[in-house]
Amino acid sequence: MTITMQSTPGSSGYLDLYPERKMSFFKNPYILGLAAVAGIGGLLFGYDTGVISGALLYIKDDFEEVRNSNFLQETIVSMAIAGAIVGAAVGGWMNDAFGRKKATLFADIIFTLGAILMAAAPDPYVLILGRLLVGLGVGVASVTAPVYIAEASPSEIRGSLVSTNVLMITGGQFLSYLVNLAFTEVPGTWRWMLGVSGVPAIIQFVCMLFLPESPRWLFIKNRKNEAVDVLSKIYDLARLEDEVDFLTAQSEQDRQKRSNVKFWHVFRSKEIRLAFLVGGGLLFFQQFTGINTVMYYSPTIVQMAGFHANQLALLLSLIVAGMNAAGTVLGIYLIDHAGRKKLALCSLAGVIVSLVLLAFAFFKQSTSSSEVYGWIAVVGLALYIGFFSPGMGPVPWTVNSEIYPEEYRGVCGGMSATVCWVSNLIVSETFLSIADGIGIASTFLILGAIAVVAFIFVILYVPETKGLTFDEVEVIWKERAWGKNPNPNTQRLLEEGSHS
Numbered sequence: 001m002t003i004t005m006q007s008t009p010g011s012s013g014y015l016d017l018y019p020e021r022k023m024s025f026f027k028n029p030y031i032l033g034l035a036a037v038a039g040i041g042g043l044l045f046g047y048d049t050g051v052i053s054g055a056l057l058y059i060k061d062d063f064e065e066v067r068n069s070n071f072l073q074e075t076i077v078s079m080a081i082a083g084a085i086v087g088a089a090v091g092g093w094m095n096d097a098f099g100r101k102k103a104t105l106f107a108d109i110i111f112t113l114g115a116i117l118m119a120a121a122p123d124p125y126v127l128i129l130g131r132l133l134v135g136l137g138v139g140v141a142s143v144t145a146p147v148y149i150a151e152a153s154p155s156e157i158r159g160s161l162v163s164t165n166v167l168m169i170t171g172g173q174f175l176s177y178l179v180n181l182a183f184t185e186v187p188g189t190w191r192w193m194l195g196v197s198g199v200p201a202i203i204q205f206v207c208m209l210f211l212p213e214s215p216r217w218l219f220i221k222n223r224k225n226e227a228v229d230v231l232s233k234i235y236d237l238a239r240l241e242d243e244v245d246f247l248t249a250q251s252e253q254d255r256q257k258r259s260n261v262k263f264w265h266v267f268r269s270k271e272i273r274l275a276f277l278v279g280g281g282l283l284f285f286q287q288f289t290g291i292n293t294v295m296y297y298s299p300t301i302v303q304m305a306g307f308h309a310n311q312l313a314l315l316l317s318l319i320v321a322g323m324n325a326a327g328t329v330l331g332i333y334l335i336d337h338a339g340r341k342k343l344a345l346c347s348l349a350g351v352i353v354s355l356v357l358l359a360f361a362f363f364k365q366s367t368s369s370s371e372v373y374g375w376i377a378v379v380g381l382a383l384y385i386g387f388f389s390p391g392m393g394p395v396p397w398t399v400n401s402e403i404y405p406e407e408y409r410g411v412c413g414g415m416s417a418t419v420c421w422v423s424n425l426i427v428s429e430t431f432l433s434i435a436d437g438i439g440i441a442s443t444f445l446i447l448g449a450i451a452v453v454a455f456i457f458v459i460l461y462v463p464e465t466k467g468l469t470f471d472e473v474e475v476i477w478k479e480r481a482w483g484k485n486p487n488p489n490t491q492r493l494l495e496e497g498s499h500s
Contacts, residue, residue, distance in 0.1 A: 030233045031153065035161040037211055038148045040204035041104065041141030042165040044111055046172025047179075047197050048138055050295065050321070052077050052131075054180030055190040062190070063124045072124055078429055079128050080135035085421040087139020092414015094140065099221075100148035101213045103140055108205035111137030112198045119195025130194070137201070143417045147409060150401035151214040154234065155469050159335040162401050163394035167328040170389060173295055174321040181318075216406060219247045271477035275403045276412050278461050280419040282344075282396035285454035287423035289351055290447040291388055293431045294320070294381065301381060304440055306365065306374035316378060320385050327389025339466040340395050341458060347391020348455040354384035355448035363441035392454075396420075402465045405474050 056076065060067040066076070087107070094103040114133030121127035145165045153161045176193075183192045212218075215234075218227035224244075231243050294301070302316045334343050361377035364370075404412040435443045463476045 028234065031157075031161070034152045034211060035149050035164050037204060037207045038104065038145045038152075039165045039168040040200050040207075041107065041138075041145040042168030043172040043175070043200050044197065044204075045138050045142055046169035046174075047176045047200070048080055048134055048172075049292070050173035050176030051180060051193050051197065052080070054177070054184075055193040058190040058193075059124070059127070066124050074429065075128055076124065076131060078425060079131040080138065081421060081425045081428065083132040083135020083137075084139035084142065085135075085418055085425065087136040087141075088143050088417035088421050089139075089414055090136075091140035091143035091417065092410045092412070094410075095144055095147060095217075095413065096410035099213045099217050100144050100151070101208060101211065103144045104148065104208050105205055107137040107140035107144065108201040108208070109137075110134075110140070111201040112205070115195050115198030115201065119191045119198075121191075134197070139417065139421060142420070143410075143413050146397050146401040147413050148214055150398075151216045152212075152230070152234070155467060157336060158402065159340065159394075159398050159466065160332050162398045163328070163332040163335050166394040166397055167325065167332060170321075170325040170328045170393065174318075174325045177318045177321050216247065220406065224248065270481040271474075272405070272408055272412070274461075274480055275405075275408075275477050276415065278463070279396075279400040279403055279412060279416040281457055281461065282399055283416050283420035284423050285450070285457060286392050286396045287420060287427050288447070289348070289388070289392065289451045289454055290355070290384075290427070290444075291392070292424050292428055293447070294384060295324070301440075302378065304362070304435075305377035305381075306371060307378075320381060323382060323385045324389045324393070327386055328393055331390035331394045334390055335394055335398060336466060339464050340399055341462050341464045343391045344395045344458045344462065345391075345455060347387055347393075347395070348451055348458065350387025351384060351392065352448055352451045352455065354380050354387055355444050355451060357383065359441045359444040359448065361441075362439070362444065366439070366441065399462065399465060402468075402470065403463075403473055403477075406470065 056073060059076065060073070066072045087110075091103060091107075094106065098106075110133050114130045114135075114137060117130030117133060118127055119130075121130060146162050149162050149165060150158055179196060180193055183189050186192055212226070212230045213223075215227040215230040218224070218230070227247065228240075228244055231247075232240055235243055302312075307316065331343065338346075358377055358380035361373045361380055365373040365377065400413060400416050431443065434446075463473075463480075465473050465476075468476075
């Protein structure tokens, strides 16, 4: 496909060489290094959400008050999520005020302190404080990593690189299951399980000291020489000149806008309001279609299906976590080939079918003693992860890293991540109670109904952003808000992209 139009970095004139340029970017160790180091924040995110399920079994053995109090058990689990809600909200402001690099370093320090507190906790209350600190670090990282990766990535491979952060999340969850199994026979058990999470944070802190700030943020702060130095390691000379000219032209305007941006301004601007509806809505549906229900409670769900042996339940849950990580790898490939919107729709269609299958299996199991329905439930669980992980896993985070104008990127990213964590908290704290009240089959039917609403939401509101620059994405919101497209060249690109 060849498009003749005025060159805009990351699109237009560059798309005629899209496959070659894309491969050259994937071969650039500097770009890959930036994404890998920033993605460690996702690893911390995933590890922390997965490790507590196994650690809690041994925490109850050490602290009698925890063993005798469901409230304390729930608090130990949920305090990290509560901390992440605050961290995500603060993280957006930190990103704008101090930059992506300093926000990442801060998150690493807080996370390491939390890991040390958890490992050395003399009582459950110090443990809860450690969980709160870890959650704060995770919340800041969940906002910062996708934005840092997106702003340091060429638009041709931006989706794939941002998706590596989601791969690190799912990889961290899988790693947490392995670590739980590894430390079951080691003195100190849960202290090692929780304390070892500080190691990746320290590694990221050290590596991040040698990495640059986001070039777009540097331009906003009028640090052009530093930004050009970063861009020169990402692009060849021909592309570098266009990138520098483009960002220079935009930076003064962005600085003026950015200096006055507050979170309530998001709701005053029609186009930004539409963008936040899509970004926050995708993360809302990501959680309310049940992913963390599965990841937090998969051993329990497996036992509900009739496999009561702990070892078998843990083994099947480990397989589920492995499929989650493998599916994310597939998503990294597909997101810049199939596109964000198509991938999300295919993912949600499979999720709907899987949830209906799970509901059917549990309903039949409640009226039959046959083990067949237990295995059908396990198959439904595996299919759910298989469909969810390549699409609704990476797509919401990737879209959120792309759809906001520069001056709103930090604050909107923080608000969207806060939506994610609040939704996460609600789902994780209510699943077992709802399942106990109305039955596990009916609970999965409710999740399936929410997935249907999510499917309709994606069709109606989510634009395709594959291969577009940040500024071309802005044109989409202006067109939707005011009913016209101020840039006919971009409209041609969007039309060509929709047929490619």
